[in-house]
Amino acid sequence: MPARRLTAVSVLALAAMCTAVAGCAEKKASSSSDDTVAVDAGDSACKVSRTSFPAGPVDLAVHNTGSKVTEVYVYGQGDRIVAERENIGPGTRAVVTAQLAAGTYEIACKPGMKGDGIRQKVTVTGAAGAAAQADPRLASAVAAYRAYVQQQADLSVPAVRAFADAVKAGDVAKAKALYAPSRVGWERTEPVAESFGDIDPKTDLREDGLEPGQQWTGWHRLEKALWKDGKAGAEEKALADRLVADVQDWRARVGKADITPTSMANGAKELLDEVATGKVTGEEDRYSHTDLYDVNGNVEGAQKAYELLKPVAAAKDPQLAATLDREFATLRSLLAGYRQGDGYRSYDKVTQQERKQFSDAVNALAEPLSRLASAVAR
Numbered sequence: 001m002p003a004r005r006l007t008a009v010s011v012l013a014l015a016a017m018c019t020a021v022a023g024c025a026e027k028k029a030s031s032s033s034d035d036t037v038a039v040d041a042g043d044s045a046c047k048v049s050r051t052s053f054p055a056g057p058v059d060l061a062v063h064n065t066g067s068k069v070t071e072v073y074v075y076g077q078g079d080r081i082v083a084e085r086e087n088i089g090p091g092t093r094a095v096v097t098a099q100l101a102a103g104t105y106e107i108a109c110k111p112g113m114k115g116d117g118i119r120q121k122v123t124v125t126g127a128a129g130a131a132a133q134a135d136p137r138l139a140s141a142v143a144a145y146r147a148y149v150q151q152q153a154d155l156s157v158p159a160v161r162a163f164a165d166a167v168k169a170g171d172v173a174k175a176k177a178l179y180a181p182s183r184v185g186w187e188r189t190e191p192v193a194e195s196f197g198d199i200d201p202k203t204d205l206r207e208d209g210l211e212p213g214q215q216w217t218g219w220h221r222l223e224k225a226l227w228k229d230g231k232a233g234a235e236e237k238a239l240a241d242r243l244v245a246d247v248q249d250w251r252a253r254v255g256k257a258d259i260t261p262t263s264m265a266n267g268a269k270e271l272l273d274e275v276a277t278g279k280v281t282g283e284e285d286r287y288s289h290t291d292l293y294d295v296n297g298n299v300e301g302a303q304k305a306y307e308l309l310k311p312v313a314a315a316k317d318p319q320l321a322a323t324l325d326r327e328f329a330t331l332r333s334l335l336a337g338y339r340q341g342d343g344y345r346s347y348d349k350v351t352q353q354e355r356k357q358f359s360d361a362v363n364a365l366a367e368p369l370s371r372l373a374s375a376v377a378r
Contacts, residue, residue: 037049058100160243164243191267199250272369306324316375324368
């Protein structure tokens with residue numbers, strides 16, 4: 001669930017997170033660095049300090065000077081998402097590290113986190129310098145992560161088909177039992193699915209994220225029918241077939257995803273942002289209250305990306321790796337306490353104090369995780 005679909009409640013949660021996490025609102029980057037591009041993201045403008053820079057690692061030093069929560073994307077050809085950072089609150093700063101090859105790109109600011117964004121064309125020239133050349137360990141990490149993502153997509157198709165079959169059979173109880181398990185592979189690798197642009201809105205959109213005239217399809221449309229309406233009628237059966245088709249489309253495209261060490265690291269951070277802004281608040285699975293299944297999937301996916309990058313991260317920044325090891329262990333231990341049989345406690349049974357515990361654990365992990373991309377890129 002891309003965080004652009006935040007409601008007022010989760011925007012307030014994000015503000016609280018930014019207050020709690022050291023450096024969220026104060027983080028700064030010098031625009032004088034050779035590999036830093038300053039991005040001034042306002043409500044009606046997206047200004048970049050340079051429109052041409054050399055290939056290799058680049059830091060986008062984003063400052064939200066507007067009044068709305070914004071997000072910044074780097075798009076390649078065909079609106080392929082190369083890098084992104086969502087949920088940048090008014091007045092706050094964020095640094096997005098990307099590894100860019102020569103070519104033409106667009107940097108987009110999306111005030112209010114909606115629409116195509118205010119875009120600036122940029123040109124990346126030449127070949128990456130020696131410091132940015134591929135480390136064999138990073139090449140292995142990318143290959144292993146690509147295999148992991150494909151595996152998760154492959155496993156998701158039969159799980160989604162089983163869920164859809166229950167919906168089509170009109171078996172509401174069985175469909176409810178299969179709903180959360182059908183989402184696990186998606187939640188582990190969601191940033192890769194989002195990179196294609198068109199798949200996520202068809203499969204994982206919440207009702208409050210609909211654009212005018214947009215048809216609501218996917219998991220959450222069926223979730224509402226099953227839990228709130230208690231039905232699996234003709235419309236839901238058609239939507240179940242469509243969900244299977246869309247997930248199959250995702251699986252077919254995974255092998256073509258543009259995966260780099262920085263996209264892996266940024267994706268891990270995005271997964272933590274998903275937890276902080278949608279899952280901890282209980283808004284993601286608001287009818288089924290199966291949020292903890294999604295939380296676990298997000299955390300597992302983020303940790304997988306980190307573990308594959310860890311050999312390089314630990315060599316370059318041992319303290320960062322030690323911090324990430326500790327905070328991942330803390331969060332995983334906290335999640336384990338909510339296991340019930342093969343699943344998790346219903347999230348409507350999780351108290352506000354317990355949700356605060358989750359929020360604090362996510363915050364403690366999110367800040368060091370935001371530095372992983374820079375650690376492996378240089």
